[in-house]
Amino acid sequence: MAFELPKLPYSQDALEPHISSKTMSFHYGKHHQAYVTKINELTKDTPMAKHSLEQIMRDTANDAAKAALFNNAAQVWNHTFFWNCLTPNGGTGPSGELAERVKEAFGGVDKLKEELKNAAVGQFGSGWAWLVVDGGKLKVVKTANAMSPVVQNQTALLTIDVWEHAYYLDYQNRRPDFVQTVLDKLVNWDFVAENLKSR
Numbered sequence: 001m002a003f004e005l006p007k008l009p010y011s012q013d014a015l016e017p018h019i020s021s022k023t024m025s026f027h028y029g030k031h032h033q034a035y036v037t038k039i040n041e042l043t044k045d046t047p048m049a050k051h052s053l054e055q056i057m058r059d060t061a062n063d064a065a066k067a068a069l070f071n072n073a074a075q076v077w078n079h080t081f082f083w084n085c086l087t088p089n090g091g092t093g094p095s096g097e098l099a100e101r102v103k104e105a106f107g108g109v110d111k112l113k114e115e116l117k118n119a120a121v122g123q124f125g126s127g128w129a130w131l132v133v134d135g136g137k138l139k140v141v142k143t144a145n146a147m148s149p150v151v152q153n154q155t156a157l158l159t160i161d162v163w164e165h166a167y168y169l170d171y172q173n174r175r176p177d178f179v180q181t182v183l184d185k186l187v188n189w190d191f192v193a194e195n196l197k198s199r
């Protein structure tokens with residue numbers, strides 16, 4: 001069973017006008033697909049073809065000779081997670097236990113958004129901003145390139161892709177505007193809450 005590109009949880013144009021159908025066609029249809037194609041090529045006829053993405057990520061994360069395996073497996077995982085973090089019905093906010101944990105850790109959702117924005121904008125070059133659980137505490141972190149909380153002893157709750165391919169067609173060089181729009185209009189807080197529950 002080869003690795004597959006998971007279906008988007010909404011239609012390709014569902015996030016407009018904030019993320020255009022054109023961006024999705026490249027970001028999901030070309031970039032995410034390319035990582036899936038590549039991890040299949042790299043694992044073909046090896047035991048890894050039967051492993052989970054998480055397993056491959058853990059087995060290759062600290063081995064420079066296996067960087068291509070790690071990068072492609074992690075980028076498949078990170079993108080699938082990212083699509084699930086978004087919804088056309090965003091713009092709400094955390095509720096219930098998640099809201100309490102956010103208040104405890106950051107002082108409130110506005111402070112959390114500010115920290116996520118700072119991490120996303122402050123990531124030099126390609127990478128990701130994340131809300132994670134680390135040692136039982138909610139934290140905001142950023143990772144470079146394909147690096148993922150999956151291999152950092154953290155549970156991912158929410159991510160924002162800040163590779164240029166995520167926003168350049170719609171926002172050009174205005175990464176802060178893209179990040180602010182995602183935070184204000186597109187975050188699937190129910191998915192974030194599920195990730196907190198399931199850990």
Ligand code: MN
Nearest residue numbers: 031161163166
């Ligand atoms: Mn991306």
